[in-house]
Amino acid sequence: xxxxxxxxxxxxxxxxxxxxxxxxxxxxxxxxxxxxxxxxxxxxxxxxxxxxxxxxxxxxxxxxxxxxxxxxxxxxxxxxxxxxxxxxxxxxxxxxxxxxxxxxxxxxxxxxxxxxxxxxxxxxxxxxxxxxxxxxxxxxxxxxxxxxxxxxxxxxxxxxxxxxxxxxxxxxxxxxxxxxxxxxxxxxxxxxxxxxxxxxxxxxxxxxxxxxxxxxxxxxxxxxxxxxxxxxxxxxxxxxxxxxxxxxxxxxxxxxxxxxxxxxxxxxxxxxxxxxxxxxxxxxxxxxxxxxxxxxxxxxxxxxxxxxxxxxxxxxxxxxxxxxxxxxxxxxxxxxxxxxxxxxxxxxxxxxxxxxxxxxxxxxxxxxxxxxxxxxxxxx
Amino acid sequence: xxxxxxxxxxxxxxxxxxxxxxxxxxxxxxxxxxxxxxxxxxxxxxxxxxxxxxxxxxxxxxxxxxxxxxxxxxxxxxxxxxxxxxxxxxxxxxxxxxxxxxxxxxxxxxxxxxxxxxxxxxxxxxxxxxxxxxxxxxxxxxxxxxxxxxxxxxxxxxxxxxxxxxxxxxxxxxxxxxxxxxxxxxxxxxxxxxxxxxxxxxxxxxxxxxxxxxxxxxxxxxxxxxxxxxxxxxxxxxxxxxxxxxxxxxxxxxxxxxxxxxxxxxxxxxxxxxxxxxxxxxxxxxxxxxxxxxxxxxxxxxxxxxxxxxxxxxxxxxxxxxxxxxxxxxx
Numbered sequence: 250x251x252x253x254x255x256x257x258x259x260x261x262x263x264x265x266x267x268x269x270x271x272x273x274x275x276x277x278x279x280x281x282x283x284x285x286x287x288x289x290x291x292x293x294x295x296x297x298x299x300x301x302x303x304x305x306x307x308x309x310x311x312x313x314x315x316x317x318x319x320x321x322x323x324x325x326x327x328x329x330x331x332x333x334x335x336x337x338x339x340x341x342x343x344x345x346x347x348x349x350x351x352x353x354x355x356x357x358x359x360x361x362x363x364x365x366x367x368x369x370x371x372x373x374x375x376x377x378x379x380x381x382x383x384x385x386x387x388x389x390x391x392x393x394x395x396x397x398x399x400x401x402x403x404x405x406x407x408x409x410x411x412x413x414x415x416x417x418x419x420x421x422x423x424x425x426x427x428x429x430x431x432x433x434x435x436x437x438x439x440x441x442x443x444x445x446x447x448x449x450x451x452x453x454x455x456x457x458x459x460x461x462x463x464x465x466x467x468x469x470x471x472x473x474x475x476x477x478x479x480x481x482x483x484x485x486x487x488x489x490x491x492x493x494x495x496x497x498x499x500x501x502x503x504x505x506x507x508x509x510x511x512x513x514x515x516x517x518x519x520x521x522x523x524x525x526x527x528x529x530x531x532x533x534x535x536x537x538x539x540x541x542x543x544x545x546x547x548x549x550x551x552x553x554x555x556x557x558x559x560x561x562x563x564x565x566x567x568x569x570x571x572x573x574x575x576x577x578x579x580x581x582x583x584x585x586x587x588x589x590x591x592x593x594x595x596x597x598x599x600x601x602x603x604x605x606x607x608x609x610x611x612x613x614x615x616x617x618x619x620x621x622x623x624x625x626x627x628x629x
Numbered sequence: 630x631x632x633x634x635x636x637x638x639x640x641x642x643x644x645x646x647x648x649x650x651x652x653x654x655x656x657x658x659x660x661x662x663x664x665x666x667x668x669x670x671x672x673x674x675x676x677x678x679x680x681x682x683x684x685x686x687x688x689x690x691x692x693x694x695x696x697x698x699x700x701x702x703x704x705x706x707x708x709x710x711x712x713x714x715x716x717x718x719x720x721x722x723x724x725x726x727x728x729x730x731x732x733x734x735x736x737x738x739x740x741x742x743x744x745x746x747x748x749x750x751x752x753x754x755x756x757x758x759x760x761x762x763x764x765x766x767x768x769x770x771x772x773x774x775x776x777x778x779x780x781x782x783x784x785x786x787x788x789x790x791x792x793x794x795x796x797x798x799x800x801x802x803x804x805x806x807x808x809x810x811x812x813x814x815x816x817x818x819x820x821x822x823x824x825x826x827x828x829x830x831x832x833x834x835x836x837x838x839x840x841x842x843x844x845x846x847x848x849x850x851x852x853x854x855x856x857x858x859x860x861x862x863x864x865x866x867x868x869x870x871x872x873x874x875x876x877x878x879x880x881x882x883x884x885x886x887x888x889x890x891x892x893x894x895x896x897x898x899x900x901x902x903x904x905x906x907x908x909x910x911x912x913x914x915x916x917x918x919x920x921x922x923x924x925x926x927x928x929x930x931x932x933x934x935x936x937x938x939x940x941x942x943x944x945x946x947x948x949x950x951x952x953x954x955x956x957x958x959x960x
Contacts, residue, residue: 272847302766303675303679303766304672304675304676304679304699304702304766304767305676305679305680305695305696305698305699305766306766307698307759307760307764307765307766308764308765308766309760309761309764309765310760347679347682348675348676348678348679348921348924349767350675350767352765352766352767352768352769353766353767356765356766356769378916381916381917381918381919381920381921382916382920382921382924383842383921384671384675384838384842384921385842385921386841386842386843386844386919387842387844387917387918387919388844388846388847406846406847412917439913439916439917440913440916440917440920441913441915441916442912442913442916443908443912443913443915444912445909445912446905446906446908446909446912447905449936451915451916454913454916542686563691564691565679565682565683565686565688565691566682566683566686566687566688566691567688567691
């Protein structure tokens with residue numbers, strides 16, 4: 250009898266322990282995933298991505314770099330749109346940490362809280378694959394952002410894939426009830442998964458069907474015609490499809506900036522996400538991500554602008570762009586941005602929502618140099 | 630089963646009261662240093678894994694910059710491993726001369742490692758690599774904490790050298806037991822044991838950290854529990870080997886090796902099975918529920934580190950089983 254009980258115990262335990270945390274049903278709680286901000290013309294969204302604070306990071310030096318980036322973006326916005334203009338929203342699109350600990354997280358949050366007060370912005374946080382990769386509990390990390398005064402972060406205990414998926418509706422008066430002019434979609438594109446329990450390799454994650462369904466429902470709620478911009482971390486297969494369409498099939502999509510490595514997407518057709526495809530039916534204007542540090546290539550792919558943000562801070566790895574390169578991809582990138590000197594592919598990306606239908610995109614390359622920093626803005 | 634724990638089987642049983650107290654003191658110290666070592670090891674591994682990540686991604690310049698900054702963290706791993714070796718030399722070494730030589734040698738190593746670390750931090754501060762002695766990351770007072778750790782290690786090294794010199798002739802501490810000194814395939818033996826020690830250090834810190842960093846909610850509880858068991862299996866096996874098996878009288882060692890290896894094999898098979906079943910229930914769990922425990926594996930997107938930790942007890946128990954069968958045959 251005891252042996253029988255033991256044999257029953259393992260499967261029973263696996264079912265009990267792995268299936269006990271369903272939480273709320275997203276379909277019934279769509280309002281729980283919504284924050285609102287006040288819409289205005291020239292609404293500025295600064296994307297910082299892949300900051301990668303880790304055990305080797307000098308937080309002192311990194312904060313100095315981030316300070317310069319924020320100051321430059323603020324000055325640029327004021328010079329372009331007038332003194333009243335500012336960074337309205339900072340989108341931190343994942344991999345803020347890697348091999349980090351609680352010290353890094355606390356320092357990071359307190360730094361962004363100070364900057365948010367100084368520049369008057371709100372910041373939204375999206376999970377990257379490496380953000381799970383530290384000596385802290387992922388639930389604790391989520392709580393740090395959820396409790397930060399200037400941070401938009403929503404992580405309901407739900408049945409939706411990913412730790413944090415939410416939308417920021419830009420409404421006429423800044424309340425959730427008012428009419429939405431633009432919708433900013435924030436999606437957790439996951440980390441990685443094993444195909445089976447004995448797979449030697451892990452595949453990069455992708456935006457799952459339930460996440461697409463959730464956003465479709467959120468978008469339907471604000472009205473089909475409302476334009477949307479999405480931010481997530483891991484590029485989906487659309488980036489590579491667009492690249493191949495141009496470079497192999499000769500398609501003439503508008504495209505710009507650099508692709509100096511692979512997109513590091515899942516790469517398996519079986520796991521191709523429906524997000525961009527569905528987005529075309531839901532007025533998705535653009536989707537921006539991070540993940541591949543040596544890429545900021547952007548393309549207008551059948552009506553949706555898809556692009557990687559510029560990697561922020563010189564942590565882990567980044568591309569050194571050589572003005573005299575023979576590499577065809579680097580040459581193509583250099584030609585597209587019109588820069589004629591060597592520089593590193595680090596900085597930030599700025600989206601300006603111009604009015605109720607259009608937006609601008611600019612990439613900032615900012616390199617700290619002993620003889621004066623290299624600063625270059627390049628328009629999309 | 631009862632036979633396995635008969636007090637008469639153990640060498641330490643025969644020690645006088647005072648010597649037994651000494652022995653327990655050293656064991657407690659060894660365990661404490663082992664726990665400290667586990668955390669230092671994880672810290673060093675984190676710094677190292679990030680450097681490897683930069684190299685793999687082709688950013689040698691970033692890897693060099695990072696390693697310059699974090700060298701004291703990696704050096705600390707060597708220091709703490711040497712400290713374990715030193716205490717182990719005090720605890721178990723049947724040959725007194727060899728023991729004192731070992732303590733002296735390990736003491737010198739500690740002084741050298743600690744000294745290099747202190748000097749390195751001073752030079753890097755003067756050179757401006759460290760913008761402040763408390764510039765932060767991975768702790769709020771890095772590199773000051775590494776500097777203090779270096780001083781402590783040098784002090785312990787000096788103590789060890791003085792101890793070895795003072796008691797060269799008359800040994801004040803009686804050794805409980807030790808297996809015969811390996812002469813055949815010593816290199817292979819030492820490599821296996823060092824590797825096992827590192828896996829056990831990783832397993833212990835992984836096991837302890839997992840309790841705090843694993844997401845035991847969101848459907849990952851079964852996986853979390855299986856991982857904690859798999860991790861802790863490594864230091865538990867090492868402890869059984871060190872504090873149980875090595876304390877057995879010679880004739881009992883031969884007698885018990887086979888049944889012990891069967892127990893070990895059974896336990897490790899259960900642990901591996903639990904891990905595999907739990908992984909099957911949530912395939913994204915390793916990267917979603919506490920990926921911090923797999924530093925190097927993540928950089929390469931492979932499951933090697935996970936499997937290494939999970940399968941290490943299985944390998945150890947198979948080695949013990951083969952040894953046990955051979956010993957039985959030799960009888």
